[in-house]
Amino acid sequence: MINNAAASSGVLDLKENKHCGETGPSPSPLKNVEQKEGFKVLKRKTKGWSEERRRKQAEHCRQTKPWTSTPGPQSEEGKARAAQNALEHGLRSAEMHELRRLLRKHRAVLKALNAQIDMNNP
Numbered sequence: 001m002i003n004n005a006a007a008s009s010g011v012l013d014l015k016e017n018k019h020c021g022e023t024g025p026s027p028s029p030l031k032n033v034e035q036k037e038g039f040k041v042l043k044r045k046t047k048g049w050s051e052e053r054r055r056k057q058a059e060h061c062r063q064t065k066p067w068t069s070t071p072g073p074q075s076e077e078g079k080a081r082a083a084q085n086a087l088e089h090g091l092r093s094a095e096m097h098e099l100r101r102l103l104r105k106h107r108a109v110l111k112a113l114n115a116q117i118d119m120n121n122p
Contacts (some may be wrong), residue, residue, distance in 0.1 A: 049057070073079045084094065 030069070073082045086092075
């Protein structure tokens with residue numbers, strides 16, 4: 001339960017536990033809650049790595065920069081697939097590019113035919 005006066009100051013009032021209609025004392029303090037400047041802050045749960053391990057890994061990644069040495073696709077099939085990365089479904093798909101190319105070609109043919117018709121009919 002949040003006390004309005006306490007909410008404005010940023011402090012939570014956990015004197016009553018009204019979860020699922022139950023009343024009573026608030027649960028015992030959780031391991032992942034710490035007090036900071038009047039606020040109760042939930043610490044981020046980690047997936048097995050300690051803060052020290054995370055710090056070391058981040059430093060290692062900053063020093064080695066593994067993303068700078070990725071070679072990219074080596075096979076012709078992989079290169080062709082990577083070339084299509086920017087294309088999406090819809091108006092930017094390969095089919096639409098082909099359709100636009102054909103329409104430009106047909107438009108040029110029709111323009112040439114109209115020019116011939118205009119020359120023959122003064």
